[in-house]
Amino acid sequence: MMSEPLLQAVDLECERDERLLLQNLSFSIVPGTLTRVEGENGSGKTTLLRILAGLNDAWTGELLWCGKPRAHDRESFHRNTLYLGHRPGIKPLLTPMENLRALMAGRRPVNDDVLAQALAGTGLAGYENVPCRNLSAGQQRRVALARLLVADEPLWLLDEVFTAIDAEGVKAIEALLQQRAAEGGAVLVTTHHDLQVPGMRRIVLGGGRGNE
């Protein structure tokens, strides 16, 4: 079993609006684990995930990707990391199929059958060719989540994945994340939903300091 950390944060610090949001934050994410980032509203969960994903560059400290500074091999980092944020990354004017195709086009070529299967897997069978703006908020999130069924990136950073998803869907996502960790993927989630998974790790943010 691989146990070398995929991503390692050392002394992460981030200031926002003259407030120290993250301080002395050190942790490592190893393959085969599910980690939940916890904290109140405004404690910096989303900021942390955006920093880890490479969207926010306003931080100090060190981020190591496979043991080396992330800046040294950004391409390999981006190739191996999947980030789903608050905004689903779905174009309202395009259909779920076109959206998925466009999102996967920059990652790896996937044929339409696989994508249709992924959409069916998230309960969107029959909606493949309906413009996304005609779908409900939950369905739009599901289009974004369909990516999880075809994604092969070892590291997943998921911000509030359970938003607008019904109880059935939440259960399915929980199972998917658990299975992913069992297969050797690393998953980092933020959620206010009461996620109960055996062996889950925690990163607790709040009060300007975090610990593992």
Add this chain to the structure above:
Amino acid sequence: MNSAGRALVKPVEQGVGVFSAMLAVFARDVRVAFRQRQDLLNPLLFFVMVVTLFPLGVSPEVSFLQQSGAGILWVAALLAVLLSLDHLFRHDFDDGTLEQLVLQPQPLFLLILAKTLAHWMLTGLPLVILSPVLGVMVHLDGNSIAILCLTLLIGTPVLSLIGSIGAALTLGLRSAGVLLSLLIIPLYIPVLIFGTGTVAAAAEGAPVGGYLALMGAFLVLALTLAPFASAAALRISMSNS
């Protein structure tokens, strides 16, 4: 949801090639634009209206129009492009596709170049195609019209490319419109001067080779440098959002 039969997780060694990723970005932008045709028509209508209003508002005399026609067309085209710039990244920013673009493994400046080229094809190119008709309307002679089209063909991509820097810089701001214009107009001035200068020189029968070469140089400069600047600006805007 299940993903039964998926192999154990392995690092992704090889991604998608740069060119096919750029093509996908380009294709998506074009597809989205054609789903929202009124946005495509906006700059074109603006262009036509400004050029039509000039003879009505200032003077319909042939001598006046012949003399200032090229200038009017160029200014109208410039403002039409400026008008459309805010859309270049705004929608993508709002729906989150821009985040995913920034996180793609391919170099960001190339993906932005693809986006900017799509923007030019959807706004600048229609203006170029329409300009001969409006050129006839302002009584330009055949030679002048040909030169005017040529300068617009070289000049409008420069407008889109420079504009992409401003659009990326003002992305996180709420009242981006005014700031965008203030930032970008000074950079547009050289293109405008040489664009209209070329047509004026052609009307006097002077050689235009030098002018066109300079405009070509603008294009090459913008093509090579603007995507880098936009990519850097985009990362800053992303960090602050």
